[in-house]
Amino acid sequence: MDNTIAFKMKLKPGKKEEYRRRHKELWPELAALLKENGVYDYYIFLDEETNILFAVQKVREGGGSQSLGDMPVVRKWWHYMAELMEVNPDESPVSVPLEEMFHLP
DSSP states (O other), X not given: OOEEEEEEEEBOTTOHHHHHHHHHTOOHHHHHHHHHTTEEEEXXXXXXXXXXXXXXXXXXXXXXXXXXXXXXXXXXXHHHHXXXXXXXXXXXXXXXXXXXXXXXX
16 A cells, blocks of 8 residues: 655755755665655655745655665765755754645545
């Protein structure tokens, strides 16, 4: 069974275009790792009033990006993105899971 996962992160002020540029150039090895771990559809939206990034992933059962923090390419990506986002001490993005409240199939 597939699942949809949503979470929010926070972009630092003035970093919108650099964030967009880096994601347009997403490393192929990172994209492959996500797909290998069940992520088959992934969107990130920005609320410019709050700098909140809203992410939605469609994942195969048991998949997702939230458990890949031990992978070297993920840690390298976190380091690369840390100057643009609010991060934890290990440079992972501060990520807050969101509860589904409605779905129109």
